[in-house]
Amino acid sequence: MVVSICVGSACHLKGSRDLVELLKNAIEKHNLSEEVTLTGSFCLGECNRNGVTIQVDGEICPGVTVEEFPEFFQTKILDQLGKGAT
Template identity: 50%
Template structure:
């Protein structure tokens, strides 16, 4: 799984650095270092008034904040990895994608 965090000026001002730290911590806590490639990205052009833009396997999500990070990580990162390990696909419906 490839997770890219926007570090463009708008997302940076909205806390991209802290979101990177949260991802690093969560990846380590769940021992997902071999499953996730974490990277920064330039502006995706999907800016939101609230939070940071994060791309997971080419699916763009906006509005990621320290407050909603845990739920986002569980739903969009952890569950799909667990499903993939069980052979159940990516765990995301088209309605959840932007």
């Protein structure tokens, strides 16, 4: 699975760096480093959202905030990988 976090200027201002940290930690905690590749991407064209744009295997998930991160990680990453509840 490839997870790309938008590091375009709008998302950068909305905290993409914090989300990179959260993702790295969560991937480590769940031992997913073999399964999940974390990359950055340029602007994904969703900058008008209230949060950072993250792409998961080609699916664009706009507007992810630090508060919403646990739900995002659960539904878009753990569930997709068939890992179930945390």
